[in-house]
Amino acid sequence: MGEELRHQIEKGVINFLDVLRIVSPGTSLRAAIDDVVRAGMGALILVEADGIEDVIDGGFKVDCNFTQQRLIELCKMDGGIVLSGDLKRILYSNVLVVPDHTLPTQETGTRHKAAERIAKQLKTLVIAISERRKKVTLYYNQSRYELTNTEDILRRTNETLRILEKQRELYDELITNLNVSEITGLVALSDVCSVLQRIQIILKMEDLLKKAVVELGQEGIIVRMRLREIMGDIDKTKHLILKDYTGNSIEIIEEKLDELDFHNLLDTTTFAKLLFDSSPESSITPQGYRIIGKTSLTEQEINSLIKHFDNLNSLLESDETDLIKIIGHKAVSFTQDLKKLKEQIMMGKKV
Structure with missing residues (x-):
């Protein structure tokens, strides 16, 4: 999503398919997530948004380039990790996440409760990895999705x-x-x-x-x-x-x-x-738009024919003289196209 990701998340203008692209196989973030799961570790990963500093406490500022290995190493600590909005930097690590506890949540585990509430509160992407179940859950705004x-x-x-x-x-x-x-x-x-x-x-x-x-x-x-x-x-x-x-x-x-x-x-x-x-x-x-559209006539010529004849049946029953009045010299080639088209259709061929 590049540099625009942070602004799109803040405005809430990305849909959940865009969120899935962020963590799809082939991305560095997904590779790191898979490694964390394989290592049997848990994690809480937040994407930066307005107000992020109001919901985190403690930990330490990292502010380094994102790499798969760095994220895995930082996940060995208990606290949450904050990534920049463009996913290119790791901003904070080992932070305590303190969302608004009045926000409703369907989750039971502490990590997943915090993840759901933060996603709703800041309208951002939060990733929760369960060390026990070895499952990855995405939260974005009001949406929840478990990676398969x-x-x-x-x-x-x-x-x-x-x-x-x-x-x-x-x-x-x-x-x-x-x-x-x-x-x-x-x-x-x-x-x-x-x-x-x-x-x-x-x-x-x-x-x-x-x-x-x-x-x-x-x-x-x-x-x-x-x-x-x-x-x-x-x-x-x-x-x-x-x-x-x-x-x-x-x-x-x-x-x-x-x-x-x-x-x-x-x-x-x-x-x-x-x-x-x-x-x-x-x-x-x-009316005939689909069938006549298979001939060499332009859209404007097709519209003129249908406007004149009203429907396909009337058009098919017309003679070349009637057609010349509407599409001029192209009436001859159109008649030939139509004849060939009829033959193909009656033979059951795909047209």
Whole structure:
């Protein structure tokens, strides 16, 4: 996070994923933490913030460059350690931490109680290492997170990736079916809902994996690459489907989608009622943004066509003369693109 870390912590503008990056595998801080755990030692590590000197007592001022070895050596003492906001220096060691004891805490151990209260009081990052349980707990503002062993995260992440790959295969089948339905003018609301349901499930799984990738640090590079491959253009497809079937209500629909849990996502009737206020069996006609977007037309030309023809069915039934009036000489190449696109879709090919 560099020089900005201290200011971001003080302003409370970093999220918990940023906090996880600070202690992810591959960082000097994480290497030191792992060594402390392996050595069977406990520790209380605070990141500097406004008011830090009001909550520490005793100890001694170190003010030296941060190194993995120095932190490990200082953790051999009982007191807390204070790091600079940019994590480049060790400021204090062996300090007694005296937070506001009126602040509520869910912890039972003395070290972890102090850590939670300091994090809440100063809105900073505090790391507590339990020598008995060999566990590392992060506290930032009101948040608490227990670090998981890297091998366990990798195992769980690989399992989730396999499930995500299967979901992607199901999505590809559903989007192929929707392509055929749109080209033939036989779209049922259930076709649209099935694709959107699968997209939302995939996006929720992506969020879980993104968090794991951050926590894995350098160990998560391959997972990050595979996740990017699986996701492809799903976000763009979702936006175009919503544009095709909801018009100007995209933001409202997206908010509703984000609020759905896995249970409601799997119930097509509830899904269709909530998003479209209709039954899954209802017929529905796309405007055509997604399908026409696969041709060589510009966005402006696509908008002009859809504004004129109103929907995809009418556009597909038009002749070249009608098209020339709107997109001029490009009508010929567009007609050829559309013919080729129809053939690919009807053959079940991915477009």
